[in-house]
Amino acid sequence: MIQLAERVRRGVADIQPYTPGLTDDELKHKYGLSRVVKLNANENALGPSPRALEAIRQELATLHHYPDGGSDLLRRAIAEFHGVEPENVLAGNGSDDLIKLLSETFLEEEDEIVVPFPSFSQYAFGAQVMRAKVVSVPLRPDFSYDVEAMAAAVSPRTKLVYVCSPNNPTGNVLTQTQAEWLLSRLPERVILVMDLAYNDYSQNPHRVMENARLLADPRVVCLHTFSKLYGLAGLRVGYGIAHPDLWGYVNRVREPFNVNRVGQRAAAAALGDEEHRDRSRRHAADSRAFYERALVETGIPFTPPEGNFILVRTGDGRATTQALMERGIMVRAGFAGLDAYVRITFGLPDENELCVEALKQVCRR
Numbered sequence: 001m002i003q004l005a006e007r008v009r010r011g012v013a014d015i016q017p018y019t020p021g022l023t024d025d026e027l028k029h030k031y032g033l034s035r036v037v038k039l040n041a042n043e044n045a046l047g048p049s050p051r052a053l054e055a056i057r058q059e060l061a062t063l064h065h066y067p068d069g070g071s072d073l074l075r076r077a078i079a080e081f082h083g084v085e086p087e088n089v090l091a092g093n094g095s096d097d098l099i100k101l102l103s104e105t106f107l108e109e110e111d112e113i114v115v116p117f118p119s120f121s122q123y124a125f126g127a128q129v130m131r132a133k134v135v136s137v138p139l140r141p142d143f144s145y146d147v148e149a150m151a152a153a154v155s156p157r158t159k160l161v162y163v164c165s166p167n168n169p170t171g172n173v174l175t176q177t178q179a180e181w182l183l184s185r186l187p188e189r190v191i192l193v194m195d196l197a198y199n200d201y202s203q204n205p206h207r208v209m210e211n212a213r214l215l216a217d218p219r220v221v222c223l224h225t226f227s228k229l230y231g232l233a234g235l236r237v238g239y240g241i242a243h244p245d246l247w248g249y250v251n252r253v254r255e256p257f258n259v260n261r262v263g264q265r266a267a268a269a270a271l272g273d274e275e276h277r278d279r280s281r282r283h284a285a286d287s288r289a290f291y292e293r294a295l296v297e298t299g300i301p302f303t304p305p306e307g308n309f310i311l312v313r314t315g316d317g318r319a320t321t322q323a324l325m326e327r328g329i330m331v332r333a334g335f336a337g338l339d340a341y342v343r344i345t346f347g348l349p350d351e352n353e354l355c356v357e358a359l360k361q362v363c364r365r
């Protein structure tokens with residue numbers, strides 16, 4: 001018997017594999033449900049853009065060909081959309097891919113990354129794979145960013161500082177002022193990665209936006225995804241905007257065909273679908289208003305949401321998730337440091353109503 005434990009690269013055995021929850025089919029089977037409402041992955045309840053669906057149909061006949069390795073058509077569309085050059089854009093197999101690529105490009109053993117806590121788990125995952133150290137800086141008790149503490153956590157070994165705005169799972173934004181202040185305090189050698197996966201949903205006028213001043217700074221990387229607002233999570237397409245020199249290094253570790261053909265075409269089409277984008281934003285704003293009103297009425301505390309999800313304090317997040325699951329509603333709990341909370345993704349209006357009704361029953365118990 002081969003002793004695999006002794007052969008795997010140091011640190012690999014310490015990584016906890018990602019464990020996805022039950023699928024909707026598994027849940028239906030387990031609890032004998034006829035309907036499952038999926039509010040656990042911050043997906044777009046409205047589905048993909050019709051233009052993306054048409055592009056997908058057109059692309060199907062060419063699937064015997066490899067994709068364009070440089071995602072050129074998509075990168076040009078993104079560059080035009082953001083008012084930057086195509087060389088500023090790198091496309092990834094989801095923004096997860098870009099986080100891993102940044103980790104592989106910059107981090108080695110004993111290097112450090114600074115991350116807000118709690119926040120999106122993939123930043124720490126990327127560092128762990130490279131055996132770099134994760135320095136977590138707690139958000140303030142109201143979940144706002146403590147940028148002073150983040151700047152103070154930077155050491156001579158720090159390579160990457162991550163911020164996520166609106167933050168997953170807490171929903172709060174980093175403000176423009178905080179972003180600029182943080183950047184002004186970071187040494188020249190430190191890269192600031194701003195994950196803006198949910199930024200298009202926020203209506204907060206103070207939220208950080210990637211303006212020309214930020215993008216002119218060679219230390220800034222902005223990450224975006226087609227998985228949320230554009231409703232294409234299943235196709236795995238994300239992108240980053242940064243200085244071309246930075247991508248020049250990342251490109252050396254990138255897989256040659258990291259974004260599939262269908263994803264490239266669909267994402268480019270979705271970017272041109274202003275109607276779908278507006279509808280998705282309106283849906284999030286309406287859902288936000290619905291949950292805020294309903295939860296205030298029932299006295300269940302929540303944090304003001306800025307993305308397409310809401311963090312609700314039920315007392316025991318795992319127990320709430322289990323009780324909702326038995327009623328056919330999938331939400332998410334188990335975030336480090338947030339045992340008392342569940343995160344609920346905005347669904348269609350009737351799904352949101354079902355969720356609130358179930359929440360009332362569960363919390364009353």
Ligand SMILES: Cc1ncc(COP(=O)(O)O)c(C=O)c1O
Binds near residue numbers: 042096097
């Ligand atoms: C903050 C944040 N960044 C990135 C991602 C990953 O997005 P993608 O589907 O593009 O890999 C997610 C997904 O949930 C997220 O919440």
